[in-house]
Amino acid sequence: MTAPLYGYTILDLTHVLAGPFCTMTLSDMGAQVIKVEPPGTGDDTRTFPPFKDGKSAYFAAINHGKKSIALNLKEDGDRQTFEKLLARADVIVENYRPGVMERLGYGWDDLHAAFPHLVYGAVSGFGHTGPDSKRPAYDMVVQARGGVMSITGEKDRDPVRAGASIGDIVAGMFLCQGILAALLDRERTGKGRKIDVAMLDSQLAILEHAIAITSVTGQAPGPSGARHPSITPFETFHASDGLFVIAAGNDRLFEKLCIALNLPLADDDRFASNAERCKHARLLKRLIEAVTLDNTRAYWIARLTAAGIPTGPIQSVDQVMRDPQILARNMLVDVLDKNGRQAFKAAGNPIKMSDAPDPTSRGPAPDLDGNRGEILRWLEQG
Amino acid sequence: MTAPLYGYTILDLTHVLAGPFCTMTLSDMGAQVIKVEPPGTGDDTRTFPPFKDGKSAYFAAINHGKKSIALNLKEDGDRQTFEKLLARADVIVENYRPGVMERLGYGWDDLHAAFPHLVYGAVSGFGHTGPDSKRPAYDMVVQARGGVMSITGEKDRDPVRAGASIGDIVAGMFLCQGILAALLDRERTGKGRKIDVAMLDSQLAILEHAIAITSVTGQAPGPSGARHPSITPFETFHASDGLFVIAAGNDRLFEKLCIALNLPLADDDRFASNAERCKHARLLKRLIEAVTLDNTRAYWIARLTAAGIPTGPIQSVDQVMRDPQILARNMLVDVLDKNGRQAFKAAGNPIKMSDAPDPTSRGPAPDLDGNRGEILRWLEQG
Numbered sequence: 005m006t007a008p009l010y011g012y013t014i015l016d017l018t019h020v021l022a023g024p025f026c027t028m029t030l031s032d033m034g035a036q037v038i039k040v041e042p043p044g045t046g047d048d049t050r051t052f053p054p055f056k057d058g059k060s061a062y063f064a065a066i067n068h069g070k071k072s073i074a075l076n077l078k079e080d081g082d083r084q085t086f087e088k089l090l091a092r093a094d095v096i097v098e099n100y101r102p103g104v105m106e107r108l109g110y111g112w113d114d115l116h117a118a119f120p121h122l123v124y125g126a127v128s129g130f131g132h133t134g135p136d137s138k139r140p141a142y143d144m145v146v147q148a149r150g151g152v153m154s155i156t157g158e159k160d161r162d163p164v165r166a167g168a169s170i171g172d173i174v175a176g177m178f179l180c181q182g183i184l185a186a187l188l189d190r191e192r193t194g195k196g197r198k199i200d201v202a203m204l205d206s207q208l209a210i211l212e213h214a215i216a217i218t219s220v221t222g223q224a225p226g227p228s229g230a231r232h233p234s235i236t237p238f239e240t241f242h243a244s245d246g247l248f249v250i251a252a253g254n255d256r257l258f259e260k261l262c263i264a265l266n267l268p269l270a271d272d273d274r275f276a277s278n279a280e281r282c283k284h285a286r287l288l289k290r291l292i293e294a295v296t297l298d299n300t301r302a303y304w305i306a307r308l309t310a311a312g313i314p315t316g317p318i319q320s321v322d323q324v325m326r327d328p329q330i331l332a333r334n335m336l337v338d339v340l341d342k343n344g345r346q347a348f349k350a351a352g353n354p355i356k357m358s359d360a361p362d363p364t365s366r367g368p369a370p371d372l373d374g375n376r377g378e379i380l381r382w383l384e385q386g
Numbered sequence: 387m388t389a390p391l392y393g394y395t396i397l398d399l400t401h402v403l404a405g406p407f408c409t410m411t412l413s414d415m416g417a418q419v420i421k422v423e424p425p426g427t428g429d430d431t432r433t434f435p436p437f438k439d440g441k442s443a444y445f446a447a448i449n450h451g452k453k454s455i456a457l458n459l460k461e462d463g464d465r466q467t468f469e470k471l472l473a474r475a476d477v478i479v480e481n482y483r484p485g486v487m488e489r490l491g492y493g494w495d496d497l498h499a500a501f502p503h504l505v506y507g508a509v510s511g512f513g514h515t516g517p518d519s520k521r522p523a524y525d526m527v528v529q530a531r532g533g534v535m536s537i538t539g540e541k542d543r544d545p546v547r548a549g550a551s552i553g554d555i556v557a558g559m560f561l562c563q564g565i566l567a568a569l570l571d572r573e574r575t576g577k578g579r580k581i582d583v584a585m586l587d588s589q590l591a592i593l594e595h596a597i598a599i600t601s602v603t604g605q606a607p608g609p610s611g612a613r614h615p616s617i618t619p620f621e622t623f624h625a626s627d628g629l630f631v632i633a634a635g636n637d638r639l640f641e642k643l644c645i646a647l648n649l650p651l652a653d654d655d656r657f658a659s660n661a662e663r664c665k666h667a668r669l670l671k672r673l674i675e676a677v678t679l680d681n682t683r684a685y686w687i688a689r690l691t692a693a694g695i696p697t698g699p700i701q702s703v704d705q706v707m708r709d710p711q712i713l714a715r716n717m718l719v720d721v722l723d724k725n726g727r728q729a730f731k732a733a734g735n736p737i738k739m740s741d742a743p744d745p746t747s748r749g750p751a752p753d754l755d756g757n758r759g760e761i762l763r764w765l766e767q768g
Contacts (some may be wrong), residue, residue, distance in 0.1 A: 006709075008571035010392075020635065021594065033567050048656075049637045051594075052616045053661050054602040061598035062616055070506070084554075092410075112740070123489035127691040131738065141697040142633035144613075144620055149631075149698040151706040154536065162622070162629060163700055167537025167610045168550035168592045172456065175736075176550075177559045178411075182737040184566035185415050189390035193418025193572050198740040205717045205736040212403065212548045212733075214703045215718075216443035220436040224703040228549045230535075231526075234434045234444055238526055240544070247544060249531075253402065253526035254430045256511035279435050286472065314511070314522040318545055321596045321606040324533040332516035335587045336597075349601035352593075354557075354587040355564040356513065357581040358494070 005361050007034020012187070015040060018071065019047040021143065021169055022127045022203060023099035024066045025176035030183070031069050032097075032353040034360070038089065038379060039067065039370060043074040044371035056347065064369040065350045068339045072370035073379045077108050080197045086110075090119050095183055097125040101140060102132045112198040123186045124194040127179045135328070136363040141203055143171035150207025157227040174207040179246030236281035238260070243301040244291050245336050251314040252293070254278065264311040265295045325349065338365040387417020387743050394569070397422060401429040403525065403551055404509045405481035405768040407558035408446045412477075412565070413451050414735040416742070420761060421449065421752060422470065429755035446751040447732045450721045454752035455761045459490050465532070468492075470765045472501050477565055479507040483522055484514045487549060491706040494580040505568045505578040509561045513584030524554035525583055532589025537596050539609040554594065557588040586711065618663035622700070624675050625683040632674070636660065646693040648678045688741040707731065720747040 012035040016027045024047070052062040054351040062283045066272050075082040075140045090096065096115070097103060104141070105126075112368045126132060129141025144165055145152050152170065153163040154265045176230055181198035190196060208215070213234045230247075235296030237258070252258045255277065264268040268293065269275050274284045281288055296304055300318060308315040319327065324337055334352050356362060394417040398409045406429070415420040423429055426526060434444035457464040472478065476499070480487060482689065487493045487508075494506050509522025526547055529535050534552065535545040564581035572578055590597070595616045600606045611622030612629075619640070622629045634643045637659065644652040651657050656666045663670055676685055683699060690697040701709065707718055715735050723729040731752065738744060 006571075007566040016701045017444060029563060036423055051636075051660050053664055054599055055661075056602050059387075061602045062595050065594055065598045067712065124610040129542075130711055131715050133738075134711045136711040140639075141618065142635050144622075144631050144633045144694045145696045145698045148622070148700040149706070149709070151703045152550050152703055153547070153700050154702045156621075157546055157549075158539070158543070161540070162612065164546070164612050165610060165614075166534070166549070166550070166552065167539075167596070167607075168534050168552070168589075168590065169594060169614065170548065170550070170552055170556075172560070173592050173594070174556070176501060177556070177563065178736045181415075181559065181566060182571060182739055183409060184563060185390040185737070186739065188570050188573075189388075189565060197742070200738040201736055202715060202738075204739075205713060205734075207550075208706060208712055208717050209733045209736040210552065211408075211703060212447055212551060212555070212556050214549070215731060215733055216447045217436055217603075218648050218703045218707060220438050220443045220705075224705075230544065230546050230549060232545050232547075232551065234436075235524075238524065240526075240530070248555060249526050251526045253524050254433075256401065257522075278433050279437075282435055292397075303695075309521060312522060314524045314527045316523070316588050318530040318535050319533055320536045320605075321533045321593060321600045323598065323606075324531070324590060324593075325530070325600060329512055329516045329518040329586060329589060333513050333587050335590050349597060349598055351591045352587075354583055354591040355567070356515075356561045356584075356587075358452070358563055360579070 005357055007297050007360050008357060009033040009035040010035070010316045012095070013038065013093045015089050017098040017100070019099065020049055020067065021156045021172035023097055023174040025173050026064055026125070026127065026180045027070065030175040033355065037070040037141050039072045040071050041072055041077050041085065041372055043373070046074065050372065057087050059347070063347050064348045067369040068366035069349060070370055071375035071379060072309050073376050074373035077349055083279055090115065090122060092383065093122065094187065095123045095125060097179070097183070101127050102137045103182050107222065109231055115381060116196065120192065120195050123183055124185045124198045125179050125191065126199065127175050127201045127203065128204050131205060132200040143169045146203040146207050146284060150204050151211055152207050152213065155225055155228050158229050159227055163227060171203055173211055175203040178209070194196065195368070236285045237288055237292060239289065241289070241296045241305050243296050243299060245300045247318055248301040248305055249316050249318065250308065253314070257313055260307070260311050261313050264308055264313060265292065267291060267295055334364055335363055339368065340365055387741055389742050390739060391415040391417040394477070395416070395420065395475045395477040397471050399478065399480040399482070401433055401481065403448065403554035404558040405479055407555050408507070408509065408562045409452065409479055411562050415737065419452040421452050421454045421455035422468065423454055423456050423754055424456050425755070428456065443730050446721050446730045449751040450732060452752055453757035453761060454754055456755035457756050472504060474765065475504065476569065477505045477507060479561070481509045484519045484613070485511055485626065488761060498578065503572065503576050505565055505572065506580045507561050507565045508581065509557050509583045509585065509587050512586060514582040520590055525551045528553040528585040528589050531595055532586050533596065534589050537607055540611050541609055547763065553585055553589060557583050557585040560588050560591070574612050584593050617660060618667045619670055621671065623678045624673070625681060625686050627677050627682045629700055630683040630687055631698050631700065632690065633714065635696070639695055642675070642693050643690070643695050646690055646695060647674065649673060649677055708759060716744050718747055719745070721750065722747050723750055
């Protein structure tokens with residue numbers, strides 16, 4: 005059992021979410037992640053609620069198992085330490101505003117000249133090029149400007165954000181992909197590359213059907229509420245005791261659904277193909293609900309599942325955290341404190357890999373500068 | 387200029403979105419992607435609206451630049467062709483329901499024994515283990531069961547889905563990360579690995595603050611509306627002509643915001659730290675809106691941007707597709723038809739990499755079985 009990224013070292017200058025999420029994934033796959041934090045304050049999320057025993061659960065959720073050293077990159081002694089770290093690391097990741105690394109003398113051109121093996125990953129609000137490159141951004145700014153908010157929420161009401169911080173997280177994930185591809189490429193060339201991911205670009209990259217619709221019809225889609233605009237039936241339906249989901253994504257599933265609901269619509273021209281069903285989506289929803297309102301969510305989920313139709317409940321986060329499938333997949337792990345006791349719960353590693361360990365706990369999130377001695381000793385070992 | 391995955395071949399048995407999104411990213415980074423589709427129908431999304439000249443824009447958005455061969459994996463001749471492809475490919479990706487590949491004789495154990503170099507990536511609704519492993523799922527089923535819908539939408543109203551299909555897309559992205567890490571690992575071991583990603587797991591993996599909050603307080607968060615629950619101010623605000631976003635993620639930005647709004651709150655104990663601001667979020671929102679209602683969105687976005695505060699508009703998808711920053715970053719590309727004419731617009735590659743090409747157009751999405759001759763010739767070349 006060996007983690008696939010065992011032996012790789014990531015120098016992590018990131019803060020808040022996009023960058024730290026990227027390096028968490030690399031850590032979960034076995035890389036050593038060394039967080040280089042500004043002395044005094046460290047990563048902003050150390051102050052984000054909720055707290056337990058004075059520690060931020062938010063910070064712990066994203067930074068478990070990483071190491072921390074506080075370095076002032078404007079001070080000579082700390083710069084020397086930093087440069088020793090650069091020489092040993094495989095990857096540097098940062099999410100400063102474009103220009104900050106250049107002012108420190110650690111922009112891509114300088115780094116690539118001095119450490120040609122080093123892969124440089126940057127994630128920023130708007131990217132390292134373009135007219136708005138230097139503007140600051142957080143998750144909501146790019147969910148809003150990038151179009152995701154315009155398709156999320158209910159028709160004729162104010163837009164809402166996706167509850168998960170996908171403005172940050174998706175960008176961090178694209179960066180992780182770029183870093184891994186660059187490491188693979190380095191096996192052939194011996195040389196690192198720079199990866200420049202923008203949070204705004206990353207929102208556009210996940211709009212799939214919305215760009216397709218706008219490109220073909222000239223009309224931008226509005227908020228999708230609780231249904232997918234290109235697939236029908238694919239939404240929430242009322243049972244006698246509340247809402248549940250049915251997602252019948254092709255003709256075969258629609259036929260099975262009609263049988264399971266005892267609703268003779270499969271031969272009806274208006275519902276004969278997904279394209280036709282999309283045209284008559286509101287009528288179809290009313291017809292299906294006329295039946296589903298007759299019994300409970302649990303009844304329908306069991307009945308439709310037995311018939312092989314994708315369906316399920318809408319779960320709150322505490323329900324998800326008790327979901328037997330989630331627990332069977334080791335998707336909820338303990339984050340330990342320094343004494344090895346369970347301090348927090350956090351999401352497990354969703355990348356399950358053969359012959360790789362999938363531990364049920366994670367080491368603590370580091371105190372600011374908490375691994376200085378250990379890191380300096382590792383550097384001396386050369 | 388070389389794409390980082392140049393020379394890699396991906397055998398792509400996937401359909402709909404999670405798998406095809408994963409292989410699109412690999413294709414955008416230079417890999418050759420060969421879609422192996424069932425004869426007759428092919429990928430379900432070939433029938434998804436909207437259409438242009440009889441072609442699905444949805445299918446084109448995710449499958450541009452890939453090649454297609456139709457193979458019946460229950461027929462001897464086609465199985466021989468498929469096995470020649472397995473011998474040549476670096477990666478096989480599939481998103482069938484768990485058990486389907488085993489019944490075809492192409493489960494991981496069989497494949498790994500016959501083709502030890504091959505990396506095997508699987509994405510499914512619930513994963514290859516656990517009590518619900520064999521259940522079918524689509525995006526909405528996992529957005530609902532996985533908790534994302536419970537935190538998306540407005541308080542005291544029905545939950546809505548995130549408008550982007552993050553139930554599929556995020557799972558496809560985790561799979562892509564796993565595949566790249568396994569290819570990197572293969573450089574040391576010569577051996578492939580199996581990666582098993584579940585769409586349900588992937589939803590839990592992006593819940594960040596929601597798991598932290600539930601784990602510490604025992605209370606699951608409700609729908610977040612248009613604000614982040616752990617950062618304040620970080621939400622939409624009314625200007626005189628509509629909504630815009632302010633995201634001031636730390637004390638320094640909050641001080642700057644107070645100055646820009648001419649609102650003397652920076653020294654007020656109730657707003658002295660992010661934790662305090664979160665406690666008094668509703669009061670703070672009213673105070674800020676008391677000022678922002680006095681002028682237009684454009685005025686405030688310009689004024690706050692000049693002051694270095696993260697802010698921006700809520701754009702519809704057609705507005706995003708005209709955004710100068712998006713266009714400057716080559717984030718909207720032409721998908722060509724067979725005659726080299728622009729047929730569709732699609733999202734560009736968000737992973738910008740030094741010395742890698744970033745073309746402004748993509749080859750056509752393949753017709754079903756449209757590259758058979760070319761693929762068979764490539765196999766013969768050995």
